[in-house]
Each structure stands twice: as C-alpha cells, then as structure tokens.
Amino acid sequence: MELEIEHLTKSYGAKTALNGISLRIGEGIHGLLGPNGAGKTTLMRLLATLLEPSSGTAAIGGVPLRDKAQIRRMVGYLPQEFAVYPGMSVLEAMDYLALLSGMRNRAERRRRIDALLEQVNLTEQRRTKVKALSGGMKRRLGVAQAMVHEPQLLIVDEPTAGLDPEERIRFRQLLNRFSEGRIVLLSTHVVEDVESTCEQMTVLHRGELRYHGRTGELTAAAAGRIWTAEMERGQWERERERFPVLSAVPEGAGMRIRILADEQPYAGAQPAVPTIEDAYLYLMRKEAGVR
Incomplete structure (x- = not known):
C-alpha cells in the first residue's frame, strides 16, 4: 500500500x-x-x-x-x-x-x-x-x-x-x-x-x-544548534531577546533556558541533544530567513 x-x-x-x-x-x-x-x-x-x-x-x-x-x-x-x-x-x-x-x-x-x-x-x-x-x-x-x-x-x-x-x-x-x-x-x-x-x-x-x-x-539537522544555560533572573530579563529561546523554566532563584544558536550563545551554555520540536522550530526559522 x-x-x-x-x-x-x-x-x-x-x-x-x-x-x-x-x-x-x-x-x-x-x-x-x-x-x-x-x-x-x-x-x-x-x-x-x-x-x-x-x-x-x-x-x-x-x-x-x-x-x-x-x-x-x-x-x-x-x-x-x-x-x-x-x-x-x-x-x-x-x-x-x-x-x-x-x-x-x-x-x-x-x-x-x-x-x-x-x-x-x-x-x-x-x-x-x-x-x-x-x-x-x-x-x-x-x-x-x-x-x-x-x-x-x-x-x-x-x-x-x-x-x-x-x-x-x-x-x-x-x-x-x-x-x-x-x-x-x-x-x-x-x-x-x-x-x-x-x-x-x-x-x-x-x-x-x-x-x-x-x-x-x-x-539531526538541528544538532550543534541547541544549547541549555542557567542564568539569574535579572540577566535573563536583560538578555532574553538576544537569541531565539525555545523554553525557559524557573529553577530556584534563576532560570534554565533552551536556546537555538549556531554558536555558543553564553559562557557556560552547554550543547543539548535536539528534540523533534527543536528541529521543527529550527526549520521554520530557516525557512523564514531568521537566524
């Protein structure tokens, strides 16, 4: 079939x-x-x-x-x-x-x-x-x-x-x-x-x-472009527009964020294994010509 x-x-x-x-x-x-x-x-x-x-x-x-x-x-x-x-x-x-x-x-x-x-x-x-x-x-x-x-x-x-x-x-x-x-x-x-x-x-x-x-x-197309980072809430409020944020979860007094970026977006940010949702959002931004 x-x-x-x-x-x-x-x-x-x-x-x-x-x-x-x-x-x-x-x-x-x-x-x-x-x-x-x-x-x-x-x-x-x-x-x-x-x-x-x-x-x-x-x-x-x-x-x-x-x-x-x-x-x-x-x-x-x-x-x-x-x-x-x-x-x-x-x-x-x-x-x-x-x-x-x-x-x-x-x-x-x-x-x-x-x-x-x-x-x-x-x-x-x-x-x-x-x-x-x-x-x-x-x-x-x-x-x-x-x-x-x-x-x-x-x-x-x-x-x-x-x-x-x-x-x-x-x-x-x-x-x-x-x-x-x-x-x-x-x-x-x-x-x-x-x-x-x-x-x-x-x-x-x-x-x-x-x-x-x-x-x-x-x-696999999104590999190397997904990052996680922890930051204080004040820093988060100041810098949240710098990179596409996939998720932001409160963690204690700070935030744990998931970011789409071609290179390490912040000092201390760690590469993450992409999910289908990450890859889909990456594809949509790529199609829209947004980096």
Missing part, C-alpha cells in the same frame, strides 16, 4: 493553498507538520475527496482520487472539527456512520463497533447521547468512526486535541496497532505525538513542501 502524490496543487482564485506537492508515503504512521495556513488541511481534504485539485494527481494503492466512490471506501477521515448527530447515542451514531461507510452486514458492524468502543474507552458511554459527551469523549468517538470500516488510509487532524496525557498515550498505542499494513497520516501541533509515533514525517510551509523524510534526519 502506497500513497503517491504528483504535483498536487489547489488554488482559490489568486491564492494558492497547496503548490505542486509531490511525495510518496508507505505503510505506517506518517507525521504532517506545519504552521497555520501551511496547507495541511487542504492536503487532507483533497485526499479525502472533499476538495477537487486544481492540478496534479494522487493515488491510494494505485486508485486515483478521481475514482471517488472507491477512494471513500479506502479512506477514513477525522477532521479537526468533528460533528455528529447530537440526539443519537454513541452506539446509534457509530452504527449509522458505519452504514454510510458501506458496512451492510449488521453483525459485522456490531462486532467492529464493540471492539472500537473498547479500544477508545467509550464502552460505558455506548448508550449516552452524543450531546452529553465531554470534549475528549467526542474526540475519541471521532477516532472510532474514522476507523470503523478499517480503511487503508486513515487521515487524522489534531486527533489528541482535548485528550488528557493518559488518553494521548492510549491513542498513540491504538494508532500503532491500526497502522500495520495501512497508512496513517497524522496532522498535529502536538510535536510529541510525532516524536512518539512517526518514523517518517512531512513539513509544509505556505503551501509548499519543506521537508519529507525520516524523523531522525530532521532532528
């Missing part, structure tokens, strides 16, 4: 939301990162056949996007704003959405729904009206409905928004299991989700492809 994208472009009048993207994505979990307006949602909606491309092509397992009926049987999609019929119970909503996904066998639907509700920890809420669910529960319901017909490509947009740390861990484990033999495209602002689950990742910026490859290779 492979997702192939060739020169995919989407324009709205004079504005180009996605500009000639070409990439190939194989089985497993693939991270999709980029600031607001980068083109991530446009790309996901194109792959889910909710938008028509202005030019270019894409195919999932050899099936082109223009074959909408077949593609929709192959794709599961959780948008950032997931809404479902509030007057239905969780079980009713899942059954209805499974029918819309083409699952005609009632016994098979029930088996699949029961298993998914267990996996997303919603079994006890199966009779609860959707409108009575918390934000995190609704997000988990969205994840379950996207998976119900066992799609070959699962697209999830900000799936851990509103989930507590324990739920995020549970969700990442669920994605790992589901991705065997399938493609999962994970778009998120929670860089920890990418670092914890994605071997490969893509970064978009202003509608263009800025990085596509192994997660570890992006991290």
Whole structure:
C-alpha cells in the first residue's frame, strides 16, 4: 500500500493553498507538520475527496482520487472539527456512520463497533447521547468512526486535541496497532505525538513542501544548534531577546533556558541533544530567513 502524490496543487482564485506537492508515503504512521495556513488541511481534504485539485494527481494503492466512490471506501477521515448527530447515542451514531461507510452486514458492524468502543474507552458511554459527551469523549468517538470500516488510509487532524496525557498515550498505542499494513497520516501541533509515533514525517510551509523524510534526519539537522544555560533572573530579563529561546523554566532563584544558536550563545551554555520540536522550530526559522 502506497500513497503517491504528483504535483498536487489547489488554488482559490489568486491564492494558492497547496503548490505542486509531490511525495510518496508507505505503510505506517506518517507525521504532517506545519504552521497555520501551511496547507495541511487542504492536503487532507483533497485526499479525502472533499476538495477537487486544481492540478496534479494522487493515488491510494494505485486508485486515483478521481475514482471517488472507491477512494471513500479506502479512506477514513477525522477532521479537526468533528460533528455528529447530537440526539443519537454513541452506539446509534457509530452504527449509522458505519452504514454510510458501506458496512451492510449488521453483525459485522456490531462486532467492529464493540471492539472500537473498547479500544477508545467509550464502552460505558455506548448508550449516552452524543450531546452529553465531554470534549475528549467526542474526540475519541471521532477516532472510532474514522476507523470503523478499517480503511487503508486513515487521515487524522489534531486527533489528541482535548485528550488528557493518559488518553494521548492510549491513542498513540491504538494508532500503532491500526497502522500495520495501512497508512496513517497524522496532522498535529502536538510535536510529541510525532516524536512518539512517526518514523517518517512531512513539513509544509505556505503551501509548499519543506521537508519529507525520516524523523531522525530532521532532528539531526538541528544538532550543534541547541544549547541549555542557567542564568539569574535579572540577566535573563536583560538578555532574553538576544537569541531565539525555545523554553525557559524557573529553577530556584534563576532560570534554565533552551536556546537555538549556531554558536555558543553564553559562557557556560552547554550543547543539548535536539528534540523533534527543536528541529521543527529550527526549520521554520530557516525557512523564514531568521537566524
């Protein structure tokens, strides 16, 4: 199973939301990162056949996007704003959405729904009206409905928004299991989700492809540019604008800071091992021409 994208472009009048993207994505979990307006949602909606491309092509397992009926049987999609019929119970909503996904066998639907509700920890809420669910529960319901017909490509947009740390861990484990033999495209602002689950990742910026490859290779690009230092609060207030600060944590009477710099920024500053978040911020500043 492979997702192939060739020169995919989407324009709205004079504005180009996605500009000639070409990439190939194989089985497993693939991270999709980029600031607001980068083109991530446009790309996901194109792959889910909710938008028509202005030019270019894409195919999932050899099936082109223009074959909408077949593609929709192959794709599961959780948008950032997931809404479902509030007057239905969780079980009713899942059954209805499974029918819309083409699952005609009632016994098979029930088996699949029961298993998914267990996996997303919603079994006890199966009779609860959707409108009575918390934000995190609704997000988990969205994840379950996207998976119900066992799609070959699962697209999830900000799936851990509103989930507590324990739920995020549970969700990442669920994605790992589901991705065997399938493609999962994970778009998120929670860089920890990418670092914890994605071997490969893509970064978009202003509608263009800025990085596509192994997660570890992006991290390696920031090596030698991440520093940690301790300083008194007074010094911190005076010098905080000199270098890009990635984090600043109070520590006793002073501050421990994490800095992006090509060379040692302060006497006593120590080199640090970069994280994915460090590498992503380095890439974004590089793209913006900021040093």
